[in-house]
Amino acid sequence: xxxxxxxLEEFVTLTEKKNFLEAAECLFISQSCLSKHIKKxxxxxxxxxxxxxxxxxxxxxxGQMLLPYARKMVGLEYEFEKNVRRKIHQDxxxxxxxxxxxxxxxxxxxxxxxxxxxxxDMTLQTIEGDSTFVKELLTDGKCDIAFLxxxxxxxxxxxxxxYMIDYLTAVLPATxxxxxxxxxxxxxxxxxxxxLFPEHSFINDLCIRECRNAGFExxxxxxxxxxxxxxxxxxxGAGITLMMHHSARQENDSSLAFIPVTPGIxxxxxxxxxxxxxxxxxxxxxxxxxxAHKRDF
Numbered sequence: 001x002x003x004x005x006x007x008l009e010e011f012v013t014l015t016e017k018k019n020f021l022e023a024a025e026c027l028f029i030s031q032s033c034l035s036k037h038i039k040k041x042x043x044x045x046x047x048x049x050x051x052x053x054x055x056x057x058x059x060x061x062x063g064q065m066l067l068p069y070a071r072k073m074v075g076l077e078y079e080f081e082k083n084v085r086r087k088i089h090q091d092x093x094x095x096x097x098x099x100x101x102x103x104x105x106x107x108x109x110x111x112x113x114x115x116x117x118x119x120x121d122m123t124l125q126t127i128e129g130d131s132t133f134v135k136e137l138l139t140d141g142k143c144d145i146a147f148l149x150x151x152x153x154x155x156x157x158x159x160x161x162x163y164m165i166d167y168l169t170a171v172l173p174a175t176x177x178x179x180x181x182x183x184x185x186x187x188x189x190x191x192x193x194x195x196l197f198p199e200h201s202f203i204n205d206l207c208i209r210e211c212r213n214a215g216f217e218x219x220x221x222x223x224x225x226x227x228x229x230x231x232x233x234x235x236x237g238a239g240i241t242l243m244m245h246h247s248a249r250q251e252n253d254s255s256l257a258f259i260p261v262t263p264g265i266x267x268x269x270x271x272x273x274x275x276x277x278x279x280x281x282x283x284x285x286x287x288x289x290x291x292a293h294k295r296d297f
Contacts, residue, residue, distance in 0.1 A: 082141035098146030193239030
């Protein structure tokens with residue numbers, strides 16, 4: 001018996017989704033292709049894995065027997081691929097760093113430049129994205145270390161080194177009635193038009209939660225990835241935005257007002273690495289460098 005691990009992965013996904021269309025979309029293949037692969041798997045094993053007399057996906061007794069073994073085989077292949085990638089990184093002298101996008105604003109680019117100047121024999125590749133995306137990279141072994149933003153000074157899933165603290169700021173046109181305030185309670189933002197970072201990003205989730213805590217549902221007219229675009233929209237009268245102070249302060253513009261929200265809402269930038277896997281020698285050197293040069297809290 002020669003079982004195709006890809007087909008086993010598709011089998012596991014189908015049992016979890018319980019629907020051919022949803023499973024096919026999750027696997028980025030057509031429904032007919034998924035059906036053919038399942039049929040080939042059944043032919044190879046010599047038994048039917050799914051009941052064919054029902055509209056929903058129901059495992060046969062043989063399918064139920066296969067499921068724990070299929071999960072184990074798919075998991076072993078995943079672990080093997082992850083360890084191979086890690087070994088390649090270790091042998092190459094290359095460090096793969098995941099990071100939130102605002103690297104310049106949080107002096108991460110300056111940190112990297114200093115590290116490379118001190119270690120000219122090393123190379124460093126960065127992959128940027130929001131904290132949710134970068135967490136997945138680190139969990140999957142697709143980066144060695146990662147700068148993440150969170151609401152506490154450490155991220156429980158990883159070993160964390162605190163790097164910088166930041167706080168939430170409202171960005172308004174200087175002509176806005178609230179522009180002269182020293183700080184802004186969320187209650188005063190009721191009725192405003194919000195321009196925010198994308199749905200499910202760290203700051204978007206934080207802002208929506210705080211608006212709801214203040215008793216209102218925010219009217220969100222625009223979402224986008226780039227802070228500079230959000231600020232330019234504010235400058236042109238499209239609404240207000242909320243972002244972290246270190247990102248907002250890059251715009252030194254008299255046409256805008258930057259006002260901390262109250263009570264203070266803080267976020268923490270930390271350098272993170274996996275708990276269960278040893279760091280490569282190169283990544284260890286980078287971690288030591290960050291510990292020696294991290295920003296004072």
